[in-house]
Amino acid sequence: xxxxTRIAALLVTPLLVLAxxxxxxxxxxxxxASGSTKHQSPSGEESPSESSQPGDGQTTVxxxxxxxxxxxxxxxREFRRVDSADxxxxxxxxxxxxxxxxxxxxxxxxxxxxxxxxGAAIPLPDDSWTRLPEGMSESDAxxxxxxxVYTAQGVLQSRDPITFTDSSxxxxxxxxxxxxxxxxxxDPIKTLSLVNVTAPEEGATVSGSFTASGVSSSFEAxxxxxxxxxxxxxxLQGSAMADGWMDKLYPWxxxxxxxxxxxxxxxxxxxxxxxxxxEGPGPMVDTKSITVQ
Numbered sequence: 001x002x003x004x005t006r007i008a009a010l011l012v013t014p015l016l017v018l019a020x021x022x023x024x025x026x027x028x029x030x031x032x033a034s035g036s037t038k039h040q041s042p043s044g045e046e047s048p049s050e051s052s053q054p055g056d057g058q059t060t061v062x063x064x065x066x067x068x069x070x071x072x073x074x075x076x077r078e079f080r081r082v083d084s085a086d087x088x089x090x091x092x093x094x095x096x097x098x099x100x101x102x103x104x105x106x107x108x109x110x111x112x113x114x115x116x117x118x119g120a121a122i123p124l125p126d127d128s129w130t131r132l133p134e135g136m137s138e139s140d141a142x143x144x145x146x147x148x149v150y151t152a153q154g155v156l157q158s159r160d161p162i163t164f165t166d167s168s169x170x171x172x173x174x175x176x177x178x179x180x181x182x183x184x185x186x187d188p189i190k191t192l193s194l195v196n197v198t199a200p201e202e203g204a205t206v207s208g209s210f211t212a213s214g215v216s217s218s219f220e221a222x223x224x225x226x227x228x229x230x231x232x233x234x235x236l237q238g239s240a241m242a243d244g245w246m247d248k249l250y251p252w253x254x255x256x257x258x259x260x261x262x263x264x265x266x267x268x269x270x271x272x273x274x275x276x277x278x279e280g281p282g283p284m285v286d287t288k289s290i291t292v293q
Contacts, residue, residue, distance in 0.1 A: 059084040061091045062154035064147050065098065065105035067193060070281035073143055074193040075150055076105050077215075079201075088155045089114040092122070095151045101202040104287065108136070108144040120160045120182070122152060124174065127166070132176040141175035146191055148174075149183045159185070188248050189217060194272050196249070197286045207293040209257045214286070215249040216242045218272040223252045224283075227290075228267040235261060240270075258292050266290050 061082055064075045078100055082090035092114040098107030110133050112125030124130065132141055152162050161182025166172040171180045185191070197214040200206060216223045221244060227236035240254035256268070268290050271283040 057084055058082060059087050061087055062151070063091055063095045063100075064150040064154070065095065065100045065102075066108050066143065066147060067105050067286075069193055069284045071284070073108070073140070074284075075143075075147060075191055076102070076193050076286065077150075077154075077196050077198075078102060078105065079198065086116055086118065088118050088122070088152060089116040091151055091155045092116070092148060095147060096125075102288065103202075107147065108140050109147060118156075120152070120156060120158065121163045121165050121169075121171070122148075123165050123167070123169075124172065129164075129175070130166070130173050136175065138176075141177065143191075145174060145177060145183055146186050149185050150191075153185055189246075192249060193286060194218065194249065194284045195223060195270050195286050197268070197270050197288050200268060200288050200290055202288050203290075204288065205291045205293055206256075206258060208259050209255050211253060212240070212256050212268065212270070213251065213253040214270060216252055216270070216272060217245045217247075217249050218242060219245065219275045220273070221245045221250065221252075222273045223270060224273055225254065225256070225268065225270045227256065227258065227261070228269055230265055232267075235266075239273075261292050263293055264291070266292055 058081045060079055062077050063080050064077055066073050067076045080091070080094060080101075082094065093112070096107060096109040096112050096114070098105070098109070100106070110129070112129065114122065114125055116122055132138070136144070149162050153159055161184050162179075163171050163182045164174045164179045173179055195214065195216040195218060197212065199213045200210060204210075212225065214223075218224075221242040223240045223242050225238055225240060226234040229235050236256070236258065238254065238256070240252040242252040243250040258266075266289075267287050269285055269287045271285040274280065274283045
């Protein structure tokens, strides 16, 4: 199996993120860990609804942050509760802040506050967003745009192209890239981490047996996992089978029995299978810190 293309190679030209050139299916299963009703997204996969718990004024949405992989910077998803009054604006603001629950995640975006009307035309925080920030490469700018696009389309539950607007409401460029025709989600296989853990969430407390879930695109749909102790040694191992692989990310789910472990701090790690025997770039990994009671 040949190694997959690095994301910088994919994003070498803005044409790959302009409307009509990206995929109309992100391939990312948009199910929250818990607590939200679901409906079918345009991709045919279950998605979190814009529902809130009674009286709390919040809703669960998918956010996309950046993370390091053997094939360069890619996007990782994390479900968060945000203010339902402007869920889209709150989600984009949080994504830009890089304030992920998982400390392995970050952002390529400058800080800024988004305020939206809940549609696919998104006002930029200020005029500085129209220019390439100092120190940001053009390839990083394109990844940053995809961070916004994936987050916005996830919140909106729509694959409509995302357009960025100025203070007058007119379509404008972002980071020096024209957006008048709108941006679509780039190929998920070349943009997203090929493995992502939805549950357990970072910092979760577990006992007995828990159900782990997420999305992956791993060789022959095999998605290995480990529970590692504080020294990094794997004390439990297994694998989950995803619903598919190769063309997009597919859901996986598995039960993990930790009843034989001593109480304490552990790391739950999920990775892509590596059929190259170590000759390729190596597996992609997503980890969550957990407490076993």
